[in-house]
Amino acid sequence: GPMPEYVINIGTRNDRGAARAHHSTSRGRPAMTTTVAHWPPPLVLHDDLDPADAPPHMRCALSGVIMTAPAIVASTGLTYQRDAVEKFVAERGCDPSDARCAVDALELAPNLAVRQLVEAHARARSKDGSLPPQNNDASTSRGGGGGGGGSRA
Missing domain, CATH: 3.30.40.10 (Zinc/RING finger domain, C3HC4 (zinc finger))
Incomplete structure (x- = not known):
């Protein structure tokens, strides 16, 4: 048969607000999970x-x-x-x-x-x-967030 799909859900919160990670082997994801965006x-x-x-x-x-x-x-x-x-x-x-x-x-x-x-x-x-030229290069799409644009001539 097909290999099981492993979904790792990161940052699920319990009722006290503490973060915990857990693993799931099902295709469905538990409610209220956050994965890396x-x-x-x-x-x-x-x-x-x-x-x-x-x-x-x-x-x-x-x-x-x-x-x-x-x-x-x-x-x-x-x-x-x-x-x-x-x-x-x-x-x-x-x-x-x-x-x-x-x-x-x-x-x-x-x-x-x-x-x-x-x-x-x-x-x-x-x-x-x-718009001005955009930073759509894949190498720059990951990173710490936007503090505005890059250098402009």
């Missing part, structure tokens, strides 16, 4: 795009920037700029909006819907509907 590269936006012109759901409540790498916190459903929320969670271990809600980095995932909204907003605000 695939992060798209941060969007590169034009320098003159003003965060004040962006709708509130596109701005990070922690850093105030337009979210080029939006990260959703699984337990609260709230979205922040990835590097800002990763730093906050690493230092404090909780959701920025609710200190009672324990969070670890494995509960962060890319918010692709917000990323698409930010991209559409940036294109609508640009003169020709385009």
